[in-house]
Amino acid sequence: MFEQNIRSLAKNLIENYNSIIDSLYKTAYSTNPEAFRLKDPANIKLYISKHSPYLGKRDSHYLYFIQDKGKQLDLEIIDLTDEKYYEDFFKYPSRVDFVLKQILKKELFEEGDLVYHFNISTYIDRLEGDPQLWQEYLERTDRTRYSEMLRLASKEGQIFLKHVNHPVSYYAKNAAKYHYSLLDLQAIIDKVDHEDFSYQMDQAIAAYDQSLYLPACATLGVCLETLCKLLLMKNGEKVKDSDATMLDRLGERLREKKIISYKFKSRIDVCYKVRNLSSHTSPGKVLQGDCHFLITTINELVDTYF
Structure with a gap:
């Protein structure tokens, strides 16, 4: 009772x-x-x-x-x-x-x-x-x-x-620990352990926490591209500056090398479309939801393949 x-x-x-x-x-x-x-x-x-x-x-x-x-x-x-x-x-x-x-x-x-x-x-x-x-x-x-x-x-x-009312720079140094964030992103950053990815995630979540969902969505797309390149290198694949770095192309390459599953490749394709269409979607919760989808995909990609 x-x-x-x-x-x-x-x-x-x-x-x-x-x-x-x-x-x-x-x-x-x-x-x-x-x-x-x-x-x-x-x-x-x-x-x-x-x-x-x-x-x-x-x-x-x-x-x-x-x-x-x-x-x-x-x-x-x-x-x-x-x-x-x-x-x-x-x-x-x-x-x-x-x-x-x-x-x-x-x-x-x-x-x-x-x-x-x-x-x-x-x-x-x-x-x-x-x-x-x-x-x-x-x-x-x-x-x-x-x-x-x-x-x-x-x-x-x-x-x-x-x-x-805080400037974005207040959060950008370590935004992953800020308690409005959707996940404990510090664990993801630590697992990847790459300076570029860490900086990009901090910037993306700083924008998200300021309700700037459009730049957050765009930067999260860059984070996912960086992850894909790091995953290729982690599996012995060379990534040159001249190589295509668009998210859909990176997803195709990861799948061709059998590094990721077909299901995850399809999810990366959706992220590519979400990121590209984000500027044309309704503001507020729709665009915020796009950020949530990208963050969840980043989390699952790191958790599954890193």
């Missing part, structure tokens, strides 16, 4: 958040949906941290919403009641740092992955009770949680405005 009630609480919060975004932040969301991280529960994981009695009954339980792709509101309960966890407690500037760094292995998370957290200690007795009674309680206290989600949406909106 406890876990069922926690999920109903989380879903209630997300429903309130979504209604606020749809009403007050519709334009901002249509431009950069990644900025509003609680909008899609499919990419949220829930954590309950149970704390030592030494911290006081009022601080015994906290609920964390962590951005984690594909987790679908999975719930994990972290028991921190053992005294051994608190030997170095004084080193942490806050309870949040203590939980994320020591228990949730903070090195796996970027700062932006913590979407929301709050103290649920006063709810514990109700959370462990009948789900129907808990649901009735949620409905009676809906206004309080709506106010909390309004503050969160406002904070996300302010972060987004600060983000879009």
